[in-house]
Amino acid sequence: MKTKKLHQDKVNIITLGCSKNMVDSEVLSGQLLANEIDTVHESTKKDHNIVIINTCGFIEKAKEESINTILDQVELKRRGKLDKVYVTGCLSERYKNNLETEIPEVDAYFGTMELPMILKQFEADYKAELIGERLLSTPSHYAYMKISEGCNRTCSFCAIPLMRGKHSSRPIESLVDEAKRLVQRGVKEVMLIAQELTYYGLDIYKQRELPKLLHALADVQGLEWIRLHYAYPSKFPIDIIDAIKERPNICNYLDMPLQHASNNMLKAMKRQITREEMEDLIGDIRHRIPDICIRTTLIAGFPGETRDDVEELKTFLQKMRFDRVGTFTYSHEEGTTAHDLVDNISAEEKEERAQEIMEVQQEISLEKNQEKVGKVFKVMVDKKEAGRYLGRTEFDSVEVDNEVIIQSKKKLAIGDFVQVKITKAYDYDLEGEVV
Numbered sequence: 001m002k003t004k005k006l007h008q009d010k011v012n013i014i015t016l017g018c019s020k021n022m023v024d025s026e027v028l029s030g031q032l033l034a035n036e037i038d039t040v041h042e043s044t045k046k047d048h049n050i051v052i053i054n055t056c057g058f059i060e061k062a063k064e065e066s067i068n069t070i071l072d073q074v075e076l077k078r079r080g081k082l083d084k085v086y087v088t089g090c091l092s093e094r095y096k097n098n099l100e101t102e103i104p105e106v107d108a109y110f111g112t113m114e115l116p117m118i119l120k121q122f123e124a125d126y127k128a129e130l131i132g133e134r135l136l137s138t139p140s141h142y143a144y145m146k147i148s149e150g151c152n153r154t155c156s157f158c159a160i161p162l163m164r165g166k167h168s169s170r171p172i173e174s175l176v177d178e179a180k181r182l183v184q185r186g187v188k189e190v191m192l193i194a195q196e197l198t199y200y201g202l203d204i205y206k207q208r209e210l211p212k213l214l215h216a217l218a219d220v221q222g223l224e225w226i227r228l229h230y231a232y233p234s235k236f237p238i239d240i241i242d243a244i245k246e247r248p249n250i251c252n253y254l255d256m257p258l259q260h261a262s263n264n265m266l267k268a269m270k271r272q273i274t275r276e277e278m279e280d281l282i283g284d285i286r287h288r289i290p291d292i293c294i295r296t297t298l299i300a301g302f303p304g305e306t307r308d309d310v311e312e313l314k315t316f317l318q319k320m321r322f323d324r325v326g327t328f329t330y331s332h333e334e335g336t337t338a339h340d341l342v343d344n345i346s347a348e349e350k351e352e353r354a355q356e357i358m359e360v361q362q363e364i365s366l367e368k369n370q371e372k373v374g375k376v377f378k379v380m381v382d383k384k385e386a387g388r389y390l391g392r393t394e395f396d397s398v399e400v401d402n403e404v405i406i407q408s409k410k411k412l413a414i415g416d417f418v419q420v421k422i423t424k425a426y427d428y429d430l431e432g433e434v435v
Contacts, residue, residue, distance in 0.1 A: 009083075009122070010038040012048035014073075015137070016066050017056025019144045019193050019229075021089060022137055025054045028088075028115060029135035035124035041137040049083040051076075052118065055091035057163055059331035066091045067103075074105040086110065088118060090163040094335075112164055113149075139382065141415030142189040142225075142398060143182050147175055147213065151195035153232065155259075156270040156338040157302065157330065160195050167196065169204050172213050179220045188415060189225035189380065190217070191397060197231045198240065211243040218247035224417070225380070227397055229255040234272040236281055241288045251394040252289055257297035261316035262309040265302055270337065275316065282320055293395035295324035300357060301350030302330045303341035310353050314360045323368060324401050325361040327354040362427050369402070369425035376435055379404050379420040381412045391420070393430075405431040 011032055015025040025041065032039040040048065051073045055066035066089075073085045084107045092099060093111040100109055110118050116126040136143055150165040151158075179190060194200065201209025217226050226249055231240070233256055244250045260266055261275050285292060298313065317325065329350035332343040345353075379391040382398070389406040396402045406412065406420055412434070424431035 008038060009050055010040070010048040011050045011052060012040050012043040013052045013054060014042060014069060015054045016069060017058060017062055017090065019191070020146055020195070021054050021056060023134070023144050023146045023193070024089070024112070026134035026137055028052070028118065031115065031119055031127060032122065032124065033135060034127050035119070035122065037122050037124060039135065041135065046081070050086070051082055051084070052086045052088060055087060055089035057089070057091035057094045058159065059328065059333070061331070063091055070103055070106065074103060077105060086118065086121065088112070088114065093163045094159065136185070139414065140186040141380070142191065143187045144193050145175065145178060145182070145190045146193050147197065148194040148200055152199060153196055154270055154337070156268065157299065157333065157336055159333040159336055162335050164195060167199050167203055169200050169202070171204065172209070172216050175213060176216050176220060179217050179223055183220060183222040186415065188223070189227065190223065191227045191229055193229045195230065197228060198235070198237055199232070208237045210237065211239045214240070214243040214250055215247065218249050224249055225394060226250045227253050229397065231256045233258060233278055233281055238284060241285050244292070245289050252292045253295070253395055253397065254285065254292060255295045255397070259297065259299050260302065260309070260313060262312045265305055265309050268304060268338070268341070269299070269302060279320065293323040295326070295397070295401065296322050297326045297328070298357060300327055300329050300354035301345040303338060303343055303345070305345060310356065313357060317357065317360050317364065321364050321368070322361070323395060325358070326400060327357050329354050366425065366427045369427070369430055372422045372430060373425050374422065376419050376421045377404070378417055379406065381406065381414055381416050381418060383414060391418070403429050405429060407431070407433040410434070
């Protein structure tokens, strides 16, 4: 006979790392809630007795943050503030044995694909009928949607395949159903995420089917913006761009991490593409949709990177004039093929190179923003902060891109769309008034 608990369990989920991790946490929350277990995200109330930490293990900084978070929660448990601490996610997948030895105070460690095992800790059942049901941790007007898991690419610097396994696509029907449910809950924008978007469908349909998925999602009534993140440039299916052009609710936006522009570095990174091929691809994309916003990500300080490689990358940026650029410094990850190379550039030098690259982009970003002054854009109102509204155009994704500071005499509803005339341009933001 089971004894009754004196108090009801309440679970707080702490999510570290990328938006893909956030979706995993949302799915876990949905399953726990469906099993009548009180669950919250990133709670500051401290009225929970169990913590689940969804960790990141992508690069050194992320690993440090994950370990520090685990240690902080274990200390709260030691002081009697928590009953249980569980750890899941990429760091746990990759270093489970080490973590169990180094931080044994954690009650259990789980890998990235062990959601049913976590639920067992709560005597809860995995409910297959709830696929797509999530407790959204984002504002209710936008959501991330993970269309596949894992990656078959072999980039030399990347540990993701070690933590997430081989590419596995979700069926189109399942994603359309999820999009419909999200719209019913007030979501107007979905951001499609995956380790590699362009590979979508190869495993289950035997051909790349991202364009077919895009058309199916674009048919969902009430879905006003569909945004694409993490597209791989090599063998890029150009009919993706045709789908974006044909459907007004697919944003003229493409996130395509290129990582570098020097052919020496691209070869060492095993990117399966040359600078010349990247330039041709971007030229073709812009020819089809002249006003498309292209975001890219670059790595500074890869083993063997020379000053000439850095200068070539800066020249490439000046020539290609990307709308958005992010940089991160190379992290020497065991288990990757780049780990066999000598990590011969100091952390300080890597940071300096990343800064140099971003200074080039800062000028480009300001010039591109100044071109928008006097023009009117459809803007989604994201939030109100310090007495002013902040929003985004279709050319801006959440957190990583520009924001629009909206001047309005009338009260605006969060999640609504307004027409905004741009009056001021900054390096990475715009300002305008509702018309």
